[in-house]
Amino acid sequence: MATASTGLPEHHVAHHFDSADQEFDSAKTGMWLFLASEIMMFGALFVGALVFLTLHPAAFREGSHHLDWRMGAINTFFLLTSGLTMGLAVIAAQAGQQAKVRLNIIISLFLASGFLVVKSMEYAVKIHHGTLPGRLWHGEGFHDPFAHIFFGLYFVMTGLHALHVLIGMSLMIFALIRSRKVQFTRSYFTPVEMVALYWALVDLVWVFLFPLLYLIG
């Protein structure tokens, strides 16, 4: 294999596993369980938004009009493209191409930080307008007495998502460090695959968050 070219040690299957296949599968099952719990957590917030949208559609529309869909569109592009590069990183890891794995993860990292930069620009505007959640609210010029609830949802949902972007970026850095210590091969690419799965979840949540908050109403 490509071990000789990189000089990195190959991964050895842990002694409590029969094979690389079994080791990978148990990691993946654990990851699926974790992702399922993540989906349920975001699901609760989506239910909250859906209930609010049904009860107070006018307030939802008023809040939604204060968001800039262009910012959301740029962020959607960043996230989808980083999803692509993470997918390509997994393919490169399976092919044992270390340099390509690193390149793809680094591109993903840049795109993810781009996402956070745009997000913080959006937050700065919201903070300036005083449309903060709960007691911090001092926004003016709103017509619907329920409009502030939209921004409560907006901050909690996008805030939790941004936290996931941050965690995802730390995981990418972990995968980068890992790629310096061990050779990824067709039998061992678990770290890259799991980080890519986590990143796909970040994508998945955004795919619903973006239209719900920015485009509807």
Place this chain on the structure above:
Amino acid sequence: MSNHEYPGHAIPKSTIVGSYFALLFLAAVMIGLSRLDVDRFGIDWMDLHAFKSVLIMSVALVMGIIVSMFLMGLRYESKLLNLTIFLSNFVFLLIFVLFTWTDTSFRGEVDPSFNQKINFTSPIKVEEESATPEKAPAPAAPQAAPAAEAAPAK
């Protein structure tokens, strides 16, 4: 080289790249739909705004399916355990969404007092215009209005 020797499944590059462009296209469709001025069509026998919202969320659902099927590799998942985790998660989410939504959206149809917002204080000072945002005539209004005035005193 049978696939059983190796863990996981090698997803072809063309699939990843293809689903990426499909996602970009669908995102553009979604944005295009949201920019569409439905009032221009002059159709009044149905709520085009609501229809547009449903349409946009349906496109989002298709995008979500593409992400989970191809980027997350659910399409290639062969382990029954993993599929069970995913499907049961989806079913529970559906129960969660549907039961909560049907409960909250039809409250007050039998007993209108359910609609009263008890001790609801809005931080928003509604001073402009008529201050009747669609639902104000409901029993909520007499409760909410004095409470809203009491709020700044605190």
